[in-house]
Amino acid sequence: xxxxxxxxxxxxxYLLFLLSGQTVxxxxxxxxxxxxxxxxxxxxxxxxxxxxVYKRYGAKNALVDISIDVRKNEMLLVTGPSGAxxxxxxxxxxxxxxxxxxxxxxxxxxxxxxxxxxxxFLRRKFGIIFQDYKLIPTKTVFDNIAMVLEVxxxxxxxxxxxxxxxxxxxxxxxxxNAFPPSLSGGEQQRVAVARAVVGDPKIxxxxxxxxxxxxxxxxxxxxxxxxxxxxxxxxxxxTHDHEIIxxxxxxxxxxxxxxxxxxxxxxxxxxxxxx
Amino acid sequence: MxxxxxxxFIKRAIQDIFNNRFLHAVTITTIxxxxxxxxxxxxxxxxxxxxxDSWKKGIRIMAYLDKDVELKQIAELEQKILDLYGVADIRxxxxxxxxxxxxAEMNRQTSLFEDLKENxxxxxxxxxxxxxxxxxxxxxxxxxxxxxxPHVGGVEYGQHWLGRVIGIFNLFKFTGIVMACIFFMxxxxxxxxxxxxxxxxxxxxxxxxxxxxxxxxxxKAPFYIESVIQGILGGITGIxxxxxxxxxxxxxxxxxxxxxxxNLRFLPVGMFLGIIFGSMFAGWLGCYLSLKQFLKx
Ligand SMILES: Nc1ncnc2c1ncn2[C@@H]1O[C@H](COP(=O)(O)OP(=O)(O)OP(=O)(O)O)[C@@H](O)[C@H]1O
Ligand SMILES: [Mg+2]
Numbered sequence: 001x002x003x004x005x006x007x008x009x010x011x012x013x014y015l016l017f018l019l020s021g022q023t024v025x026x027x028x029x030x031x032x033x034x035x036x037x038x039x040x041x042x043x044x045x046x047x048x049x050x051x052x053v054y055k056r057y058g059a060k061n062a063l064v065d066i067s068i069d070v071r072k073n074e075m076l077l078v079t080g081p082s083g084a085x086x087x088x089x090x091x092x093x094x095x096x097x098x099x100x101x102x103x104x105x106x107x108x109x110x111x112x113x114x115x116x117x118x119x120x121f122l123r124r125k126f127g128i129i130f131q132d133y134k135l136i137p138t139k140t141v142f143d144n145i146a147m148v149l150e151v152x153x154x155x156x157x158x159x160x161x162x163x164x165x166x167x168x169x170x171x172x173x174x175x176x177n178a179f180p181p182s183l184s185g186g187e188q189q190r191v192a193v194a195r196a197v198v199g200d201p202k203i204x205x206x207x208x209x210x211x212x213x214x215x216x217x218x219x220x221x222x223x224x225x226x227x228x229x230x231x232x233x234x235x236x237x238x239t240h241d242h243e244i245i246x247x248x249x250x251x252x253x254x255x256x257x258x259x260x261x262x263x264x265x266x267x268x269x270x271x272x273x274x275x
Numbered sequence: 276m277x278x279x280x281x282x283x284f285i286k287r288a289i290q291d292i293f294n295n296r297f298l299h300a301v302t303i304t305t306i307x308x309x310x311x312x313x314x315x316x317x318x319x320x321x322x323x324x325x326x327x328d329s330w331k332k333g334i335r336i337m338a339y340l341d342k343d344v345e346l347k348q349i350a351e352l353e354q355k356i357l358d359l360y361g362v363a364d365i366r367x368x369x370x371x372x373x374x375x376x377x378x379a380e381m382n383r384q385t386s387l388f389e390d391l392k393e394n395x396x397x398x399x400x401x402x403x404x405x406x407x408x409x410x411x412x413x414x415x416x417x418x419x420x421x422x423x424x425p426h427v428g429g430v431e432y433g434q435h436w437l438g439r440v441i442g443i444f445n446l447f448k449f450t451g452i453v454m455a456c457i458f459f460m461x462x463x464x465x466x467x468x469x470x471x472x473x474x475x476x477x478x479x480x481x482x483x484x485x486x487x488x489x490x491x492x493x494x495k496a497p498f499y500i501e502s503v504i505q506g507i508l509g510g511i512t513g514i515x516x517x518x519x520x521x522x523x524x525x526x527x528x529x530x531x532x533x534x535x536x537x538n539l540r541f542l543p544v545g546m547f548l549g550i551i552f553g554s555m556f557a558g559w560l561g562c563y564l565s566l567k568q569f570l571k572x
Contacts, residue, residue, distance in 0.1 A: 094486070096486065116491075117490075120485070120488045120489060120490045120491075120493075121488065123485075123486060123487065123488040124487075124488035128486065128487075130486075134483050134486065135483075136479070136480045136483055138480070139480070147483075147484060147487060147489075148487045148488070150283070150493075151484065151487060151488050151489040151490070151493050152488070153280055155279060156279070156283070195487070199487075199488075
């Protein structure tokens with residue numbers, strides 16, 4: 001019942017949004033400094049669209065009125081102090097948590113309308129590096145990574161080849177049969193990266209991918225993520241590491257107490273945007 | 276691809292059974308004990324049924340005639356009995372013949388008969404039934420039909436003891452079915468409990484699997500395979516143990532005791548398959564009940 005009411009609210013907002021001549025977009029454009037003509041192009045290339053999204057945990061507002069569009073092959077940095085809602089924002093995308101209000105569209109699929117049966121297929125679009133890694137302690141590094149391909153029913157031969165290749169990419173080929181608890185934090189994080197990318201996802205969600213790493217390991221991982229971005233993957237990184245924010249080219253979203261405080265676009269090599 | 280996936284699941288399930296071997300050993304032992312008890316009862320019933328059948332095969336209806344029935348009437352009566360449905364053969368034993376037979380059987384006590392002025396025995400028809408009629412209810416019906424015919428004084432077919440034995444046998448059968456149901460439920464519950472424990476112990480893993488895009492079916496399948504394997508292993512173990520016990524007993528006892536009387540047989544194929552299928556189904560059902568509780572989103 002509550003759900004229905006919520007839906008109605010959302011639809012009214014949508015109508016208002018359409019009638020008001022894309023007020024939302026114009027605010028966006030003010031921020032990003034894009035020209036009016038880019039609207040159509042922008043919309044076509046949108047892979048993630050969040051529209052007046054709220055997330056509440058009980059009385060606590062974790063996210064407040066978030067509206068953002070993420071383009072295909074964009075590098076988006078979500079920053080902000082601890083507790084700002086960075087992880088929550090990512091969780092909403094892969095349905096780790098339901099939204100409290102508002103709508104999210106992933107490749108045109110409305111997450112509030114998706115059936116339980118479709119959720120696994122939605123999640124396969126994402127490669128997720130969790131803030132707490134979420135590796136299975138009782139399974140080997142190989143099995144942890146292979147799982148992503150097993151759920152899609154790939155053949156064992158293919159899985160073996162693919163897992164070996166991503167492990168080489170992250171420099172963990174020697175730890176194939178190790179169990180996660182026996183690895184250092186940095187090694188675990190690299191395994192987490194390998195698992196996130198092994199399924200060739202369209203979107204990589206990286207939650208503090210350099211969390212507790214020394215700067216050397218951190219730059220290895222960032223290099224990997226940039227490499228996937230260069231090959232066409234959309235990458236969203238949640239981090240409060242200033243070093244990363246400074247060095248990484250792309251859009252940076254500054255969150256504070258659940259709402260967007262500012263957006264900041266830095267030129268990328270691939271897609272130069274003049275400010 | 277599909278068959279590859281099934282093999283993958285079975286491998287996973289076997290690996291998981293191995294990883295949790297203590298838990299599974301307890302479950303399989305419990306199922307095996309249930310199966311042992313139920314199938315032992317089944318074995319007893321199937322053999323008792325065999326013996327009962329062999330007894331029933333020997334049953335003849337003895338129709339005692341009234342005194343002073345004329346020969347012509349006897350011939351008519353013979354035809355009437357032969358016309359009844361289910362009668363295979365009939366033999367007339369005159370009272371003189373019967374007396375002679377009695378005397379022959381009791382040759383030491385022939386003096387007993389010397390004082391007899393008159394033959395006290397009646398004429399008798401010995402009625403043999405067709406194979407299809409050798410069923411207790413049909414025998415009773417046929418006997419009643421014969422008794423209603425003219426000049427028949429009475430019928431006898433061992434009802435006093437055989438009827439009672441059959442009654443007891445049916446009671447045992449009923450008890451067996453009730454027992455099988457109870458042990459079936461026990462097996463279902465123990466499997467359900469095992470799956471619940473496994474589920475709890477793997478919750479973190481399953482949650483991660485879901486996050487990387489595993490469908491419900493993918494998550495459930497190994498549990499189902501594990502519980503069906505538990506059921507089958509429990510069933511086979513139980514029956515194997517029963518077979519060993521049966522073999523030990525029969526190889527020691529048969530020669531000196533039961534040789535001529537009856538042939539003990541192990542479970543008939545149908546019952547054997549039924550028991551294995553039952554324990555398999557118990558495994559499946561236990562898993563179903565357990566997962567239903569967890570996965571209703
Ligand atoms: N499951 C939850 N139940 C209740 N409150 C939660 C839950 N998850 C997050 N929160 C709250 O929501 C707010 C945002 O949390 P979130 O994890 O998104 O922050 P964050 O920006 O990722 O922080 P950090 O940089 O420390 O990872 C926090 O105040 C947190 O306490
Ligand atoms: Mg976080």
